[in-house]
Amino acid sequence: MKNFIFSILLIVFHFPVAECQRLQYWQQQVNYKIEVALNDKEHTLDGFEKLQYFNNSPDTLKFIWFHLWPNAYKNDKTAFSDQFLSNGRTDFYFANEEQRGYINRLDFRINDIVAKTEDHPNYIDVIKIILPQPLVPGTSIDITTPFHVKLPQNFSRGGHLRQAYQITQWYPKPAVYDYKGWHPIPYLDQGEFYSEFGNYEVKITIPENYVVAATGDLQNEDEKNWLLTRVQNVTDNQPQNIKFKNQISSIKKTAIPIQKSSTTNQKFKTIIYKQNNVHDFAWFADKNFIVKHDTTRLASGRVIDVYAFCLPDGINKWKNSISFIKKTVHSRSQWIGEYAYNTISVVEAKLGTEGGMEYPTITSISPPENEKSLEGLIEHEVGHNWFFGMIGSHERKHPWMDEGINSYYDGRYDKEINKTEDGNVSNERFLAIIEAEKKDQPIETSSENFTSINYDLIVYYKTSKWLQLVEKELGRDVFDKAMQEYFKRWQFKHPYPEDLKKVLEEISGKKLDNLFLLLTQKGIFPNEYKDKPGIIFLPTTQKKLANLFTTGNKTFLLSPVAGGNSYDQLMIGAGITNYLPPNGNFRFLLVPMYSTGAKTITGLGRLSYRWFPKSTFETGEIFVAASKFTYSNVTDDYNKKTSYGFIKKTTGLKFTFKEKKPESTLKKYLQIKSFFFTEGKLTSREDTIRVTDPDTFYIKQSYGSKNESRQLNQLKFVVENSRTLYPYSFELQAEQTKGLIRTSFTGNYYFNYAKGGGINLRFFAGKIFYTRISNPADNYNLLKYQFQLSGANGNDDYTYSNYFIGRNEQLNLWGQQIAIRDGGFKVRSDLLSNEIGNSDNWLTAINLTSTVPDNLNILNVLPVKIPLKIFFDIGTYSDAWKKDAEETKFLFDGGLQICLFKDIVNIYIPLIYSNRYSDYFKSFKPDTKFLRNISFSIDLQNIRLGKVLHNSIF
Numbered sequence: 001m002k003n004f005i006f007s008i009l010l011i012v013f014h015f016p017v018a019e020c021q022r023l024q025y026w027q028q029q030v031n032y033k034i035e036v037a038l039n040d041k042e043h044t045l046d047g048f049e050k051l052q053y054f055n056n057s058p059d060t061l062k063f064i065w066f067h068l069w070p071n072a073y074k075n076d077k078t079a080f081s082d083q084f085l086s087n088g089r090t091d092f093y094f095a096n097e098e099q100r101g102y103i104n105r106l107d108f109r110i111n112d113i114v115a116k117t118e119d120h121p122n123y124i125d126v127i128k129i130i131l132p133q134p135l136v137p138g139t140s141i142d143i144t145t146p147f148h149v150k151l152p153q154n155f156s157r158g159g160h161l162r163q164a165y166q167i168t169q170w171y172p173k174p175a176v177y178d179y180k181g182w183h184p185i186p187y188l189d190q191g192e193f194y195s196e197f198g199n200y201e202v203k204i205t206i207p208e209n210y211v212v213a214a215t216g217d218l219q220n221e222d223e224k225n226w227l228l229t230r231v232q233n234v235t236d237n238q239p240q241n242i243k244f245k246n247q248i249s250s251i252k253k254t255a256i257p258i259q260k261s262s263t264t265n266q267k268f269k270t271i272i273y274k275q276n277n278v279h280d281f282a283w284f285a286d287k288n289f290i291v292k293h294d295t296t297r298l299a300s301g302r303v304i305d306v307y308a309f310c311l312p313d314g315i316n317k318w319k320n321s322i323s324f325i326k327k328t329v330h331s332r333s334q335w336i337g338e339y340a341y342n343t344i345s346v347v348e349a350k351l352g353t354e355g356g357m358e359y360p361t362i363t364s365i366s367p368p369e370n371e372k373s374l375e376g377l378i379e380h381e382v383g384h385n386w387f388f389g390m391i392g393s394h395e396r397k398h399p400w401m402d403e404g405i406n407s408y409y410d411g412r413y414d415k416e417i418n419k420t421e422d423g424n425v426s427n428e429r430f431l432a433i434i435e436a437e438k439k440d441q442p443i444e445t446s447s448e449n450f451t452s453i454n455y456d457l458i459v460y461y462k463t464s465k466w467l468q469l470v471e472k473e474l475g476r477d478v479f480d481k482a483m484q485e486y487f488k489r490w491q492f493k494h495p496y497p498e499d500l501k502k503v504l505e506e507i508s509g510k511k512l513d514n515l516f517l518l519l520t521q522k523g524i525f526p527n528e529y530k531d532k533p534g535i536i537f538l539p540t541t542q543k544k545l546a547n548l549f550t551t552g553n554k555t556f557l558l559s560p561v562a563g564g565n566s567y568d569q570l571m572i573g574a575g576i577t578n579y580l581p582p583n584g585n586f587r588f589l590l591v592p593m594y595s596t597g598a599k600t601i602t603g604l605g606r607l608s609y610r611w612f613p614k615s616t617f618e619t620g621e622i623f624v625a626a627s628k629f630t631y632s633n634v635t636d637d638y639n640k641k642t643s644y645g646f647i648k649k650t651t652g653l654k655f656t657f658k659e660k661k662p663e664s665t666l667k668k669y670l671q672i673k674s675f676f677f678t679e680g681k682l683t684s685r686e687d688t689i690r691v692t693d694p695d696t697f698y699i700k701q702s703y704g705s706k707n708e709s710r711q712l713n714q715l716k717f718v719v720e721n722s723r724t725l726y727p728y729s730f731e732l733q734a735e736q737t738k739g740l741i742r743t744s745f746t747g748n749y750y751f752n753y754a755k756g757g758g759i760n761l762r763f764f765a766g767k768i769f770y771t772r773i774s775n776p777a778d779n780y781n782l783l784k785y786q787f788q789l790s791g792a793n794g795n796d797d798y799t800y801s802n803y804f805i806g807r808n809e810q811l812n813l814w815g816q817q818i819a820i821r822d823g824g825f826k827v828r829s830d831l832l833s834n835e836i837g838n839s840d841n842w843l844t845a846i847n848l849t850s851t852v853p854d855n856l857n858i859l860n861v862l863p864v865k866i867p868l869k870i871f872f873d874i875g876t877y878s879d880a881w882k883k884d885a886e887e888t889k890f891l892f893d894g895g896l897q898i899c900l901f902k903d904i905v906n907i908y909i910p911l912i913y914s915n916r917y918s919d920y921f922k923s924f925k926p927d928t929k930f931l932r933n934i935s936f937s938i939d940l941q942n943i944r945l946g947k948v949l950h951n952s953i954f
Helices: 002-014 069-073 079-086 221-227 321-335 371-383 385-390 403-417 425-436 452-474 476-490 497-508 513-520 776-785 915-924 945-953
Strands: 029-039 044-054 061-067 102-104 116-119 126-135 140-150 159-161 164-167 176-178 181-183 198-207 211-214 268-278 283-286 290-297 303-310 343-348 356-359 362-365 547-551 554-565 569-577 586-595 600-611 617-635 641-657 666-690 697-721 728-737 740-752 758-770 842-851 868-877 891-900 905-913 935-938
Touching: 061 176, 069 079, 069 102, 126 140, 198 211, 198 283, 211 303, 211 343, 290 321, 303 321, 321 343, 321 371, 321 403, 321 476, 343 371, 356 371, 356 385, 362 371, 371 385, 371 403, 385 403, 403 452, 425 452, 452 476, 452 497, 452 513, 476 497, 497 513, 554 586, 569 600, 617 666, 641 697, 728 776, 740 776, 891 915, 905 915
Parallel strands: 029 198, 303 343, 343 362
Antiparallel strands: 029 044, 044 140, 061 126, 102 140, 116 126, 159 164, 164 283, 176 181, 198 268, 211 283, 290 303, 356 362, 547 554, 554 569, 569 586, 586 600, 600 617, 617 641, 641 666, 666 697, 697 728, 728 740, 740 758, 758 842, 842 868, 868 891, 891 905, 905 935
16 A cells, blocks of 8 residues: 555656646647838837637636747846857847847727736736637637837847848737647747647738748739749849738728838838747748749548758758658658648758758758758758648647657657768767766756756757657557557547556556656666767777777777976877766776886876765865875986976865756856975085096086975865856865965956957965974975965975976077966066065955957967957955055066967067066076067866867767
8 A cells, every 4th residue: 555655656646748648638729810011220129919819628717928039138137048048049139229129019909998007027928818708608809909029149040140031920919828828928039939729811011022931821823923933033033122011901990001111112022921720920021032842642542742941051951851851841740640731942041050940831941061960950940840741739838748858759760761870979979978977867857957958968869768668668550640640639638647647557557657767856767878988989090090899888988198398208108988978987097108218107097086965065076186296306427317306196076066956057066175296306426536636627417306295185165157157266275284274265357348258357365374483495495385476487386286388497489488377467577586476474466357359369360260359457465555565566477368279378478567676687698589478377287187088089
């Protein structure tokens, strides 16, 4: 009994798709008559809409929610704008008024009675229409309104790009009311739609030289004939300079008249489209469309029209587009159920994004790379006419019911129609990675709650894999029979996941609770990667060098490696690692090398183990690491070279905090490290060499080295927000070694510019606390821990965390390398015994770095694009504030920064600096040229191992 009760509770509380079935199905219906005119000078629509709304529910309605989705483009405070930013795009946020859009001039009337409206409390693109009289079950009302739409630049699926128009989600549309209640939803870029089925009649008035493609059947025979002439008229792409006339007819006196254009004598045409049993209407207008047309006969004997509308630039890629459409229609009709409409169209349109977007009877596709990619896009987007067009599931809440099921049939098309191998190997690898990293989400997740990568991998690919499991459980024949019954039973209706489950179980006679439970769970499917090594891709150049091998289901990468610095010179060796998810939680990297300069073994290694706590922390990791390199050498009077360097051993523990939302860009972690250093120090001996005369001698000096040890403990708390707009980070750090505690705060905040780039503000503050009275020897050993304003050299890198070519060089080119730490200045003063701006007490600084617009970048004359920035640093420190101090209280520098290899190498050209630095250059470098004042940094330490391996693998 206990087990039975537990099973019931599990289904009720943990499996939302197993809700109680409704006793009797019903759905609302909305029939549309819309008249609309396009003004291609102002990029606006003026229209009038008449809706017949049927209340087929058992409930009396007192209001109706309406979607006004063009208002998603009204300002930067909409749900669409917020999601765009969270998914990494700032172009809409910084768009100007001309690029944005809206809908207005609304006057809702119910059976000719003016209706009151209320704004949605959260969404600017949703409105509530208060009914003058309650709408009882089994009755209908007429709803009318004029509307005016300012079309946005096409950021997302719809709008315009100059005089090419993609008119989608453009008219006032009631939200769905079903047995679960109202579903008012904002327009989103990631996350599609849910609308009521109905019958459409749409009259479009447009300048006569536009080609229009739209949902449904074109009613104008003369327009049909004109479309078929477009192959010959591809160069006739200029608008006629004729007056813009108001050719839209009024259904009601309340219709808003069309704005007249400033041009004169523009000719117009009015074309009519009709379509029954659809839940949306889209249309596309372009003066450059080339039309391809044919017909195809379905299994029932019905003949349908097949259209492709392409642009002249891509006509060669579209030569077989009609064939691709036909193959898709016939295969989907065979597998699922016959295509229900009389027309199927595909339109080439610049969508603001790559890919395509489906609408009933018509789909839009961005310009493809090649014919192969075009076929894949056509097959997928046309396929949406089944699990979007003819079956209208709630795709915002259950996106897998459209995208995922459709993707399953994509795989069938590849294998059965094109006889090609599964093209999803890379998707399988990416999915394995996010599952191993515990970054995946359940298939049964709302669209807006997915991370962008999970939306692609989980909704599309993982759902298709889940359906393969269902097919395997039922057998292909039974599965096809069940899906055909599902299509037949729910055609032109709104099914939920439980409805699909019920049909599959009825036809198969099997209980599928365990399979459907997988929809609500994270992680891999049962036995998904059992005895199956990961699939790795390497660039061709790396394939020649690297070798992948497996043991059981683990994958390892073995590759030759090379490195170098001034002292080790060329280092050659091999690297082996298993940082290749999904290899598990124990990971290692070993890179032994031979130093041709120091004639010794160098290299690095790291071992780590991670786990996934179920409370405060997302991950925990314990690790050990070691590295060994040479940092100096000297040749004595006996011509013997002595090399010495460091060995660094590190142990640590890192906890990454769990964020409430998977899509959060915030990351917080706490890290504890202990460093153990063994450092070689130069020793010398003088030998007296006497010659024939006993009183004549000379001295020869020989060198050796001895090792010294020290330890440093480090505690660090880091917060990073990688959001696209105004990202920031800050770091609190405390370090302890014998004699002192070094504390610091480093913060970064990035201010985006509207036209790209931005300015980064860095703030640093540090304070040193001494833990005991220091003797002179201690003071010398603690010098390396002092804070610095001036650019830090290799000697100042007390944790050996930066990569220096010549760590101890001063006078040659490698001596101009610096590390950005502490005060972050770009000028150096390392020839002084006490560098400018050093402090053993406290120091603070501000660093500003700004991108330079392309039109002002003097480096654009070069054949290779090189980013240019400007920098300015200002700071102060304790000594400058002492009584009777001769120090200048604030120091500064500024100049140009050249960024190479994606900011890995940065060259700093100081143009202005404080008098103290000017005096330093005059005193210590009086005979040097301007180039000697230039510094550079190599910031390899900012490259994360996982990111490098990830980019090399895929």
